[in-house]
Amino acid sequence: xxxxxxNRAIFEGTARNVLWQPRLDTWIGHHAAHGTLPERxxxxxxxxxxxxxxxxxxxxxxxxxxxxxxxxxDDMEVAEEQRGRNYITTLTIREGSLRTVHRDIWRGAELLxxxxxxxxxxxxxxxxxxxxxxxRQQFRPDHDAYAELVVTMGDRGxxxxxxxxxxFTELIKSYCGLAGTxxxxxxxxxxVEAHLEACERRDQRMVDAAxxxxxxxxxxxxxxxxxxxxxxxxxxxxxxxxxWMSERLxxxxxxxxxHWDGHCQAILPYLKDTGLDSIEALxxxxxxxxxxxxxxxxxxxxxxxxxxxxxxxxxxxxPTGELLEFxxxxxxxxxxxxxxxxxxxxxxxxxxxxxEAVSELVDSICGLAE
Numbered sequence: 001x002x003x004x005x006x007n008r009a010i011f012e013g014t015a016r017n018v019l020w021q022p023r024l025d026t027w028i029g030h031h032a033a034h035g036t037l038p039e040r041x042x043x044x045x046x047x048x049x050x051x052x053x054x055x056x057x058x059x060x061x062x063x064x065x066x067x068x069x070x071x072x073x074d075d076m077e078v079a080e081e082q083r084g085r086n087y088i089t090t091l092t093i094r095e096g097s098l099r100t101v102h103r104d105i106w107r108g109a110e111l112l113x114x115x116x117x118x119x120x121x122x123x124x125x126x127x128x129x130x131x132x133x134x135x136r137q138q139f140r141p142d143h144d145a146y147a148e149l150v151v152t153m154g155d156r157g158x159x160x161x162x163x164x165x166x167x168f169t170e171l172i173k174s175y176c177g178l179a180g181t182x183x184x185x186x187x188x189x190x191x192v193e194a195h196l197e198a199c200e201r202r203d204q205r206m207v208d209a210a211x212x213x214x215x216x217x218x219x220x221x222x223x224x225x226x227x228x229x230x231x232x233x234x235x236x237x238x239x240x241x242x243x244w245m246s247e248r249l250x251x252x253x254x255x256x257x258x259h260w261d262g263h264c265q266a267i268l269p270y271l272k273d274t275g276l277d278s279i280e281a282l283x284x285x286x287x288x289x290x291x292x293x294x295x296x297x298x299x300x301x302x303x304x305x306x307x308x309x310x311x312x313x314x315x316x317x318x319p320t321g322e323l324l325e326f327x328x329x330x331x332x333x334x335x336x337x338x339x340x341x342x343x344x345x346x347x348x349x350x351x352x353x354x355x356e357a358v359s360e361l362v363d364s365i366c367g368l369a370e
Contacts, residue, residue, distance in 0.1 A: 003056040006369040007158035010304065010339055011217060011255045011277060017366040018335050021056035021157060021306070022342040022355055024049065030348035038352065050156055053352070054359040054368050057156035058306075058341070059219075066146035066161045067210055071136040087114060095132035096125065098175075121175040124188040130175055131195045134167070137202050139209035146213050155370075158217055163210045165221040165259075167199025168237045172228050196237060207245060211252050218249060218256045219280065225262040226289075234267050239274060246275030257306060261344045263289045268298045278304035283343040287312045296333050305334050307341035309358070314342065314350035323354055324361050331365060 001009065001017070009015035028046050031037040041049050050057050079090040087102040101118035104111055121130050149159050165173075171181045185192045210218060222229075222238070229238050242258060249256045257278035260267075264282060268290055271279065279299070284292050287310035299305055308330045313323040330340065340362065346355065362368055 001369050002155040003369040004153070004155045004158050007056060007339070008216065010336065011158070013337075016336050017369065018331055018362055019056050019157075019339045019369060020054070020341075020359055020362045021058050021339050022309075022358075023058060023345045024053070024055070024352075024355065025059070025345070027346045027348055027350060027352065047152065047154065047156060053355050054363070055355065056339075056369070057153055058160055058339075059162070060149050060153040060156075060159060062145055062149045062152065063160060064162050066142055066149055066213055066215065067163060067206070068140050068142045068145075070138050070140070072138045073136060076133070076136070086117065091120075091133070093129065093132055093136070096129040098126060098129055098133075116174075116177070119175055119177045119180055121171070121184070122180060124184075124191045127184065127188065127191045127195050131191075131198045134195070134198045134202050137205070139206045141209050141212040143213070146215065159215055160217045160219050161210065161213060161215045162219045162221055163206055164203070165223060166238060166241055167196045167202075168233065169222050169224065169228055170199070171195075173223065178227065200241070203241065203245070207248055211249070211254070216254055218254060220245070220256065220258040222258045222260070223262075224258060224260045224264070224267060226264055226266040227262070229267060231266055231270070234270055239270065242274040242276055246277070250275075257304075261288075265289045265294070268294060271298045271303055272300065276303065278306055278339075280306040281341075281344045282308060283310060284308060286310065287343070292329060292333055299334075299337070301337060304337045304339065306339045307343040308334065308338070309340065309342050311342050311344060311347060311350065314346045314354045316349075316351055320354055320357050324357060327358050327361055328365070331362070335366075 003019065006015055006017060006019050010019055025046065028049055041052065047057065075093055077092045081088040085104050087104050088099065090097055090099045098120035100116060100120040102114045103117040105113040121127055153159050172178050176184055224238060246256055255277045257280050258276055259280045261281040261283050282295055282305060284290055284295060309327055312318060313326060331338065359368060
């Protein structure tokens with residue numbers, strides 16, 4: 001089997017081998033931008049670097065472009081302003097405006113980071129404006145972009161298309177912040193419920209469009225964690241979404257996984273109720289708060305795990321032998337319901353030689369797919 005065939009077979013439950021599929025894009029992008037790629041990788045595109053390291057590719061360039069986002073009516077105006085270290089955007093539609101203040105972190109002329117300093121949604125009126133934006137969100141498949149993604153990925157992996165996270169975690173990540181979301185829910189439950197109902201209608205449109213693509217595997221960028229989606233929130237706002245989405249996608253012969261990273265001890269027992277085929281980026285101890293044994297008890301033999309190697313093992317401070325011992329334990333416990341990877345990704349300061357060491361380990365155990 002090549003890497004794409006093995007990728008597909010693992011989802012279908014017919015494989016016996018392990019696929020090594022770490023996400024390296026942040027590492028590659030950082031070093032390419034700073035001219036610090038190792039000599040042997042210079043002049044290579046991302047796919048060729050994956051090939052050199054004998055790894056499978058999960059998300060090819062353009063994995064988000066295959067599902068085109070647009071607005072109807074298309075009446076949004078966007079104003080941008082740089083005010084010292086603050087980058088400010090103002091989105092305006094008929095219902096009103098939303099203003100987001102970002103803090104820019106610079107090193108000389110290089111923008112290192114841009115984070116939200118003041119979220120745009122703090123009141124019920126703000127939320128009604130955001131709901132208007134959600135109601136405008138429409139989707140259509142871009143078959144040319146998907147065909148290009150398939151060509152770019154080649155036999156490196158089964159193409160995966162991202163179809164968006166939940167309305168609730170979007171509030172936390174982009175619009176209200178963590179504390180702001182929970183205060184808004186406590187103070188204005190009716191408006192929050194109305195907004196999340198609009199998000200569900202949006203999700204229905206999104207899935208309908210996604211199913212027009214020939215893609216077999218879809219990802220939900222939920223970022224579920226104990227802090228973001230504790231049990232009461234997960235039961236009310238996340239589980240129903242995962243269940244109907246899984247049922248809809250399964251009815252068309254597709255597979256779907258959600259992104260869970262960070263602390264998950266409180267929500268882990270719900271995994272088998274989600275209807276999902278797999279979970280991406282569960283983070284075991286010593287980086288996360290759950291053991292491999294707890295994860296295995298939660299997934300059983302039904303749910304496929306993607307990743308499971310903590311990213312801190314790829315730092316210089318961690319001996320390679322410790323990483324390989326942990327990787328062998330993961331393979332012994334979870335194969336063949338396993339696509340081995342890094343939870344969440346190797347960081348720019350991670351040691352790429354350790355990625356090769358895991359490649360050699362997997363090859364020695366079951367042979368690497370080519």
